Amino acid sequence: MMQLTINGIPHELDVDPEMPLLWVLRDILGMTGTKYGCGEALCGACTVHIDGHAVRSCVTPVRRASAKAVTSIEGLSPDGNHPLQRAWTEMGVPQCGFCQAGQLMTAAALLKKNPRPSPTDIDRSLAGNLCRCGAYNRIRAAIQKVADEAKQP
Amino acid sequence: MTLSRRVFLESLGLSVGGLLIGGGGKLWAQTSGLSPNVFVHIAADGVVTIVCHRSEMGQGVRSTLPAIIADELGADLTQVRVLQATGHKKYGDQNTDGSSSVRRRFDDLRMAGAVGRMMLCTAAARRWGVDAKTCTTEGGFVMHTPSKRQLAFADVVVAAARLKPPTSPNLKPSHQRRYIGSPTLPLLDGPAIATGKAVFGADVKLPGLLTAVMLHPPVLGSSLASYDASRALAIRGVRHVIALPTPQPPYKFQPLGGLAVVADNTWAAMRGRKALVATWSPSDNASYESSSYRAEQAETIRKACSVVRSRGQADEALGSAASRIEAEYFMPHLSHAPMEPPTATAHVRDGKCEVWAATQNPQESQNVVAAATGLAPTDVTVNVTLLGGGFGRKSKPDYVGEAAFLSQKIGAPVRVQWTREDDIRHDYFHTTSAQRLEAGLDGEGKLVAWRHRTTFPPIASLFTDGAALGREGELAQGYADYPLDIPNVRVENGPSKAHVRIGWLRSVNNIHSAFGINCFIDELAAARRVDPKAQLLEVLGPARRVTLEELGVEKLPNYGHALEEYPVDVARMRGVIERVTAMAGWEARTQDRERGYGLAFHKSFQCQTAIVVAVKKSRSGKIKVDEVWLAADAGLVVNRERAQAQMEGAVLFGMSIAMYSEVTFKNGVAEQLNFDGYRLARMPDAPRAIHVDIATNDERPGGVGEPGVPPVAPAIVNAVFALTGERIREVPLSRAGVV
Numbered sequence: 001m002m003q004l005t006i007n008g009i010p011h012e013l014d015v016d017p018e019m020p021l022l023w024v025l026r027d028i029l030g031m032t033g034t035k036y037g038c039g040e041a042l043c044g045a046c047t048v049h050i051d052g053h054a055v056r057s058c059v060t061p062v063r064r065a066s067a068k069a070v071t072s073i074e075g076l077s078p079d080g081n082h083p084l085q086r087a088w089t090e091m092g093v094p095q096c097g098f099c100q101a102g103q104l105m106t107a108a109a110l111l112k113k114n115p116r117p118s119p120t121d122i123d124r125s126l127a128g129n130l131c132r133c134g135a136y137n138r139i140r141a142a143i144q145k146v147a148d149e150a151k152q153p
Numbered sequence: 154m155t156l157s158r159r160v161f162l163e164s165l166g167l168s169v170g171g172l173l174i175g176g177g178g179k180l181w182a183q184t185s186g187l188s189p190n191v192f193v194h195i196a197a198d199g200v201v202t203i204v205c206h207r208s209e210m211g212q213g214v215r216s217t218l219p220a221i222i223a224d225e226l227g228a229d230l231t232q233v234r235v236l237q238a239t240g241h242k243k244y245g246d247q248n249t250d251g252s253s254s255v256r257r258r259f260d261d262l263r264m265a266g267a268v269g270r271m272m273l274c275t276a277a278a279r280r281w282g283v284d285a286k287t288c289t290t291e292g293g294f295v296m297h298t299p300s301k302r303q304l305a306f307a308d309v310v311v312a313a314a315r316l317k318p319p320t321s322p323n324l325k326p327s328h329q330r331r332y333i334g335s336p337t338l339p340l341l342d343g344p345a346i347a348t349g350k351a352v353f354g355a356d357v358k359l360p361g362l363l364t365a366v367m368l369h370p371p372v373l374g375s376s377l378a379s380y381d382a383s384r385a386l387a388i389r390g391v392r393h394v395i396a397l398p399t400p401q402p403p404y405k406f407q408p409l410g411g412l413a414v415v416a417d418n419t420w421a422a423m424r425g426r427k428a429l430v431a432t433w434s435p436s437d438n439a440s441y442e443s444s445s446y447r448a449e450q451a452e453t454i455r456k457a458c459s460v461v462r463s464r465g466q467a468d469e470a471l472g473s474a475a476s477r478i479e480a481e482y483f484m485p486h487l488s489h490a491p492m493e494p495p496t497a498t499a500h501v502r503d504g505k506c507e508v509w510a511a512t513q514n515p516q517e518s519q520n521v522v523a524a525a526t527g528l529a530p531t532d533v534t535v536n537v538t539l540l541g542g543g544f545g546r547k548s549k550p551d552y553v554g555e556a557a558f559l560s561q562k563i564g565a566p567v568r569v570q571w572t573r574e575d576d577i578r579h580d581y582f583h584t585t586s587a588q589r590l591e592a593g594l595d596g597e598g599k600l601v602a603w604r605h606r607t608t609f610p611p612i613a614s615l616f617t618d619g620a621a622l623g624r625e626g627e628l629a630q631g632y633a634d635y636p637l638d639i640p641n642v643r644v645e646n647g648p649s650k651a652h653v654r655i656g657w658l659r660s661v662n663n664i665h666s667a668f669g670i671n672c673f674i675d676e677l678a679a680a681r682r683v684d685p686k687a688q689l690l691e692v693l694g695p696a697r698r699v700t701l702e703e704l705g706v707e708k709l710p711n712y713g714h715a716l717e718e719y720p721v722d723v724a725r726m727r728g729v730i731e732r733v734t735a736m737a738g739w740e741a742r743t744q745d746r747e748r749g750y751g752l753a754f755h756k757s758f759q760c761q762t763a764i765v766v767a768v769k770k771s772r773s774g775k776i777k778v779d780e781v782w783l784a785a786d787a788g789l790v791v792n793r794e795r796a797q798a799q800m801e802g803a804v805l806f807g808m809s810i811a812m813y814s815e816v817t818f819k820n821g822v823a824e825q826l827n828f829d830g831y832r833l834a835r836m837p838d839a840p841r842a843i844h845v846d847i848a849t850n851d852e853r854p855g856g857v858g859e860p861g862v863p864p865v866a867p868a869i870v871n872a873v874f875a876l877t878g879e880r881i882r883e884v885p886l887s888r889a890g891v892v
Binding site: 016019023026028030033034035036037039042045080088089093094095099101122123126128131133134135139140 | 210211212213340342343344347348349350351352355356358364389417418419420423490492493494539540541542543544570572573794795798799801802803805806808827828829833834835836837838839840842843
């Protein structure tokens with residue numbers, strides 16, 4: 001049996017310890033906010049946090065998350081009002097929306113580590129998250145807006 | 154009156170009062186109220202439900218089409234419930250492609266709302282004892298302004314439901330519009346997407362759902378010869394290994410065949426697939442090899458080909474020209490690569506099939522499921538989820554057929570999940586093209602002849618086995634319909650045989666026609682030492698409406714519209730070119746020492762788009778797209794905010810084409826499998842700024858989803874020339890090592 005804490009809730013699971021965390025979330029726990037896009041850590045659609053760090057859950061065996069705190073998009077904020085989530089909606093960031101959970105999780109991890117990122121910091125941090133719709137400029141602007149607002153006293 | 158219009162009006166008669174109709178059948182079943190047609194329902198409590206009959210793939214259609222209906226109905230859009238239609242002919246065409254949702258359905262949807270408004274007004278007018286013509290609706294109320302009275306929809310809906318719907322509804326004048334053309338329509342699915350609650354194709358949950366991963370034949374046309382499933386079946390969670398029927402050409406939307414590994418979860422199915430041992434029959438397509446194919450295509454365009462359009466005597470004029478300019482351009486296969494790979498869930502039971510699919514084309518999905526299961530299309534219910542990107546890929550429901558076939562075989566609900574490798578390797582690829590352009594100048598340097606040859610394995614080959622020439626509709630995309638103010642013009646199409654499935658990808662053949670024409674005009678400008686903008690305007694010629702005779706064609710598909718309704722209007726083309734060059738400071742560009750500027754224009758899907766790109770060199774000497782200006786004239790634009798987002802996204806989509814993306818084949822197999830080989834633009838590639846200007850006018854609505862794409866790649870290549878003097882005639886630029 002595997003002990004997992006996801007979004008603050010402990011789970012006890014009988015799964016193959018090599019199964020990627022992505023599929024544990026999606027198929028075993030029914031938490032489908034985290035997306036499959038490539039299976040090779042090339043697109044970032046599956047990004048979640050483990051102990052606050054952004055990881056690609058599609059290549060992370062679930063055993064590596066054991067006894068650690070996993071946060072998925074469903075747990076980014078209790079009521080969907082993380083400043084990034086608000087900015088995403090206000091600025092019309094999503095197009096198809098499929099990559100956005102991963103974009104948000106990567107961005108949230110960045111701002112936690114680096115509350116005042118430069119444009120280059122944002123580009124570098126988000127470089128692993130593909131958006132085929134090409135919403136990059138709005139993603140970038142939304143992150144910048146949240147960072148700028150946090151700066152104000 | 155168009156056919157769809159007539160069908161629509163006829164359908165109005167079917168739907169009075171409490172009769173249950175629409176994709177909302179289930180939801181509406183328990184409520185009385187007003188259902189004036191299949192798109193609108195107003196419950197007895199006044200709650201307005203509007204059906205969105207097109208698929209949401211990022212273009213904002215669920216935020217746009219309901220706004221059209223709500224505007225005419227006079228509903229409060231923020232209170233409207235939007236219901237996603239299942240696939241059904243009663244909605245008219247639901248295939249969400251060709252940038253057609255507003256372009257083709259604007260009038261229908263306005264009428265759908267207007268009928269409801271007139272019934273509500275009539276009911277209220279009777280109550281008040283006034284003329285219904287003096288009543289209007291707004292924000293969920295019927296108003297009688299002269300007497301300053303109003304009634305909520307809820308107060309009149311029962312009475313309205315007893316009325317006969319009007320057969321010729323009158324439409325609101327444009328000054329009464331509240332949502333159509335608004336710059337700030339709300340993004341319906343934004344909050345659900347930002348919180349991970351939005352339901353995409355793979356997110357459907359059913360009790361007992363199994364997941365299937367496919368092993369398709371590696372080469373098109375080969376079939377399963379033998380297989381050993383024992384190791385796969387030994388993996389924990391794997392339930393079945395099932396062989397699928399082998400499709401016969403033409404391939405259309407048939408499933409590809411091969412094997413399915415069906416398991417309790419996706420991981421087990423993927424591991425099961427890896428453990429399969431299979432051998433495949435040989436196929437002629439195994440000879441497909443991209444570099445030799447390119448050489449064959451180059452040979453093809455150096456000889457006379459089939460005439461697409463002709464005016465004057467281009468061959469003779471070129472022969473006697475004082476000087477000639479010529480160039481050849483090549484573009485590779487592309488994969489759609491929507492962020493959500495193809496996926497669909499099906500449950501066959503009791504002689505019926507219910508499907509939940511990320512599909513652009515729910516009605517064709519019904520047909521494909523019917524063919525795969527032997528059921529009647531009418532026994533197939535297709536629920537449409539959010540798409541996770543489409544770009545044309547999800548108009549082709551082969552994967553939906555796989556899910557239905559497997560569910561029927563197993564007797565349980567099955568989700569088919571294509572992996573990214575499946576998606577790229579087995580796509581309906583954007584074609585690979587070669588073009589040769591030649592221009593002749595007379596002794597005074599005047600442009601007197603233009604010859605344009607193109608060859609590409611056509612989409613026609615998907616529907617007619619062996620077809621090697623583009624159909625009229627394919628060639629109308631920038632080849633037959635481009636205005637050329639030149640006395641001698643000849644456009645030709647040479648044969649290219651398809652060895653893979655060819656499909657339409659966002660903006661389709663406009664991708665290559667725009668590339669060839671815009672790059673060549675830039676070459677002409679350089680050769681003649683004129684401003685590229687002046688050269689472009691000279692080729693297009695003066696403001697006018699171009700006739701078929703001038704184009705040198707007998708007819709023009711014109712994206713399904715009559716030429717009188719949607720003319721080839723050079724004034725509007727010149728308009729966006731003037732606009733974008735003003736925005737970009739084109740005239741002052743030579744003062745910008747750091748950056749090179751490129752210009753391109755293209756009209757597609759009844760939208761004219763012009764782009765200026767400024768590129769610079771990074772510290773490492775690589776080309777970087779620094780800033781982009783885009784001006785579009787799509788006529789009346791319903792949702793200006795989403796239209797802008799589409800144009801911004803189109804710039805990045807076009808950047809991928811210009812800089813990174815290609816699918817090449819060896820032994821009939823795609824050499825790129827995932828996003829390491831099939832590269833797309835990433836955030837560090839995104840320009841510092843994308844400036845979008847969308848014209849405001851009341852011309853008939855054009856498309857906005859695709860038309861931003863075609864001018865991007867040539868504008869970038871032209872900008873690279875302006876910066877470096879290097880003329881590149883083939884994309885992606887990564888091949889030449891400049892990005």
